[in-house]
Amino acid sequence: MDFHEEAFVLSARAHGDTGAVVDLLTEGHGRRSAYVAGGASRKMRPFLQAGARVVADYRARTADHLGSARLEPMGEGPSALFDDPLALVGLAGAAAVAQGALPEREAHPGVFLAFEALMSAFALPEVWPAIFVRFEMGLLDDLGFGLDLSKCAATGSSDDLIYVSPRTGRAVSREAGAPYADKMLALPPFLLGAQAGLVDGDVRAGFDLTGHFLEQFVFHPQNRPLPPARVWMLDRLSEAGRL
DSSP: OOOEEEEEEEEEEEETTEEEEEEEEEETEEEEEEETTTTSSTTTGGGGSOOEEEEEEOOOOTTTTTTEEEEEESGGGGGGTTTHHHEEEEEEEHHHHHHHHHHHHHOOHHHHHHHHHHHHHTTTTTTTTHHHHHHHHHHHHTTTTBOOOOOTTTOOOOEEEEEEEEEBBBBEEEEGGGGGGGEEEOOGGTTTTTTTTTTTTTTHHHHHHHHHHIIIIIGGGOOOTTHHHHHHHHHEEEEEEEE
């Protein structure tokens, strides 16, 4: 159970006097927890922040055993965002969602690549909230709970899709959904195509949509709420007028 691979740090907690248990997201080996000797030291702590990119030299005796890892930092990591507190809150939210949603020791290379793209997007203040929504959409899809936004569930038409059924995750057109509008989830246009622009309320609607299905299909079955870091992120985005 040994591998040498790039990874993102999702979380780290002290373990013993000098070590830390670090949760890592890798492309080829999924989410892995590992003991890092010296992880509580001043030298290592800056490189164990959520979102930091590292090279992990991972070893474990068996598949079920807590492995150990030596980590080497790559690039600036979260320190590049220190001048943007809102982006740091977003980064913490993304790490918490990935850690809470992904099963351990199960490879999800698509999620790794989407997380990598989101980490880069945090440098773009006007863009990253919408990309975060797309990241959560991709996460749902990769876990087997993808939404079907290709056509209306009732008519089969691909025109004027503005709702999503909260039960099935399928798109519904304006006309077909009108009698049930108060029970439907809004479908923001930017989730239907890259060319659609953003208007006020679209990002909030996107987060409401992904949050509903993450809670229903991913976190509720684990008897857990949506990650508090995600809730805090949405509060901060709302305060900043970014939803």
